[in-house]
Amino acid sequence: SHRKYVAAGCPIFAEGDPPTEAFLIESGQVEISTVQHGEPQVLGQLGPGELLGEMAVLDSSRRSSSARALTDCVLLPIDRDQFSERLQAADPVVRALLMSQLARYRSALATLTRGASPASEAAAGTDMDSGLDKIRLEGDLRMALDRGDLDVRLQPLRDMADGSTAGYESLIRWRHPVRGEVSPAEFIRVAEETSLILPVGDYVLDRVCAMLAELRNRQRRPLPFIALNVSARQIEDTGLVSRWLARLEQYGLPPDRLRIEITESLMFDTQRIVQLLEECHRAGMRVALDDFGTGYANLGVLADLRFDVIKLDRSLVRRLSSPRGLALVRAVVGLAHSLQCDVVAEGVETETQYTLLRELGCRYAQGWLVGHPLPLEDVIAS
Ligand code: C2E
Ligand code: CA
Ligand code: CA
Ligand code: CA
Structure with a gap:
């Protein structure tokens, strides 16, 4: 199927990896971490309904943190295109605001102290919700197309x-x-x-x-x-x-x-x-x-x-x-x-x-x- 299954304890991506896709967490818990002064530091946890790894995909930079499954996870991969095409189509002001937020987030991450939580960054406003719902629908539609479920x-x-x-x-x-x-x-x-x-x-x-x-x-x-x-x-x-x-x-x-x-x-x-x-x-x-x-x-x-x-x-x-x-x-x-x-x-x-x-x-x-x-x-x- 289109979903990706990751067993508890397994890595999802590593710091420095090139961004190929983002994920919508359908079930399970994911831990985000980074290495600071040679020491691994946990940044936070993400759970069902949250986006994972979308930032690197948005601005095409390498992964600035690592992610691994804490429990068995079901992830819905989101194509780079699903974001980048929408981003290209977006109002340039909106695009600029988003990019500036990303840059700010990254610099905060760079000077991070223990306890900061990137989870709070996964905004849960209604805009975001309906956006995610569309992404889910679109993922399912791609699959339906592959399987010939359309009539x-x-x-x-x-x-x-x-x-x-x-x-x-x-x-x-x-x-x-x-x-x-x-x-x-x-x-x-x-x-x-x-x-x-x-x-x-x-x-x-x-x-x-x-x-x-x-x-x-x-x-x-x-x-x-x-x-x-x-x-x-x-x-x-x-x-x-x-x-x-x-x-x-x-x-x-x-x-x-x-x-x-x-x-x-x-x-x-x-x-x-x-x-x-x-x-x-x-x-x-x-x-x-x-x-x-x-x-x-x-x-x-x-x-x-x-x-x-x-x-x-x-x-x-x-x-x-x-x-x-x-x-x-x-x-x-x-x-x-x-x-x-x-x-x-x-x-x-x-x-x-x-x-x-x-x-x-x-x-x-x-x-x-x-x-x-x-x-x-x-x-x-x-
Ligand atoms: P449309 O092209 O205006 O298609 C007519 C819609 O009216 C169809 O809805 C049809 O089922 C519905 N309809 C037919 N007779 C009646 C009636 O007596 N009363 C009422 N209330 N409705 C009737 P449907 O199938 O839900 O399609 C909705 C729209 O989706 C279509 O509107 C069309 O714009 C789009 N669509 C459907 N199939 C395709 C497709 O293959 N490609 C594209 N690009 N768009 C499509
Ligand atoms: Ca028609
Ligand atoms: Ca018509
Ligand atoms: Ca119509």
Whole structure:
């Protein structure tokens, strides 16, 4: 597993070692010590929930103390990247404050007297707690990725013109052994904070290609498209589209069966999105603007960005029950159509919403009324 087990009495790291990783102590007690004037001096003890060896990792200096297990310990190793990437992304002022605290700590350590306790340095504020929780989640996610514990489901999009299934959206699922089903809304955000989103994205793409290939081989009807959700970090990668194309080719799939969904909240890097749209269009892939109406997009970007599809966020669909909400949705559908975009309504849960949307000229519906996200086998059986 990803955990490291250290038996009582064994060393974890020694003073002077280069820093390769830090640890979150899951269970057991660790003793920190240093050598002063040739004499070993115990600095303190760390226990469950505390970070160990993070300082050397943060400022890339050699270990300034040694650590050994007092009792049998279970440690969660934390990659240098998990810190350094976040640190790079942090506000420079925060970074500076942290570094100055580190320097101060180190000079205190150098002039240390017996009894000083580095344990008190492992701040237990709520910020730190939620930070650690993220690190735990991320460690578990890395493991889930290695073990293939992530699942991809398909949710149908219905063409309201004839009731047929136009295609599917791929949605990731993670069954966590302890936490149960973790919402992608939660873990995708954590994965996006580091480069972990990149292997997650590759994983989903690979599963989607495999599913398209299965559908092609096992169904008579024309191959539906599958939409792929793409996040901000992935978009920064300029080789993204060519890697998608290479993967599709490996499976012998036509690129136009892959649809891309980009969330409205990413629209700040307009130039990159323009480029991505061009690349996708050249390859024959359609691109949807996801979560439209959640409030991030400057309407003006719609003029510059040639999306093929606009997905109405379910918060808009929910507003259909009020006259003003209805007027708003009607206007948005009109706007989308005048930009030559198809419209997909998300989160359609009731017949009333479905009927209203169709009357408003919205062509595609997605939501529990139409179908829940399903494993591929259920899609094939349906
Ligand atoms: P999204 O792209 O807006 O996906 C639609 C979400 O609405 C999904 O939540 C879906 O299960 C849920 N949904 C569908 N129909 C209904 C309905 O009728 N009512 C309600 N209340 N909800 C409905 P899910 O699967 O929890 O995903 C949440 C978000 O996580 C997604 O929002 C997407 O932003 C992200 N996500 C999911 N899979 C992936 C992925 O493979 N890659 C990336 N980058 N993001 C993903
Ligand atoms: Ca989506
Ligand atoms: Ca959406
Ligand atoms: Ca969403």
